[in-house]
Amino acid sequence: MCDYTQVEFRCGHVRYTVRAWCTNYETTHKRCPPSVVAIEFRLDERCGDCRAPAIHPSWMTRQTKNSGSELGGKSRMGMLGRRVELQ
Numbered sequence: 001m002c003d004y005t006q007v008e009f010r011c012g013h014v015r016y017t018v019r020a021w022c023t024n025y026e027t028t029h030k031r032c033p034p035s036v037v038a039i040e041f042r043l044d045e046r047c048g049d050c051r052a053p054a055i056h057p058s059w060m061t062r063q064t065k066n067s068g069s070e071l072g073g074k075s076r077m078g079m080l081g082r083r084v085e086l087q
Contacts, residue, residue, distance in 0.1 A: 001022055001032050001033055001035040002018060002020065002021050002025055002031065002032055002034060002035065003018070003019040003020045003022075003035055003037045004016045004017065004019060004034045004035065004036050004037065005018075005019050005036070005037070005038045005039070005040050006038070006039045006040070007039075007040045007041075007042060008039065008040070008041050008042065009042050009043070009045060009047040009050070010044065010045060010046050011046040011047055011050040013046075013047040013049065013050065015047060016034060016036070019037060019038065
C-alpha cells in the first residue's frame with residue numbers, strides 16, 4: 001500500500017499527500033488503498049480551496065454571463081478578455 005500523510009489545515013479541511021508510492025503503483029500506475037503513516041497540522045494556513053490567490057492579474061476579472069456575448073451585436077469578447085470587433 002502507498003504511504004500517505006494526512007494534512008489538516010486551519011480551515012478544517014483535510015488533504016492527503018503521498019509520501020511514497022508502493023512498488024505495485026510504480027509498475028501498474030493503479031492506486032491502491034491509502035495507508036496514512038503520519039499526520040501533519042498546518043494550523044497557520046488555509047488549504048488551497050480556501051485561501052485567496054497570491055496575485056490578481058488584471059485580465060482575471062469576473063464576468064457576468066451576458067458580458068461580451070451579444071450574438072447580434074458588432075463586437076464580442078475574445079479569448080483573452082479583449083473586445084474583438086466583428087465585421
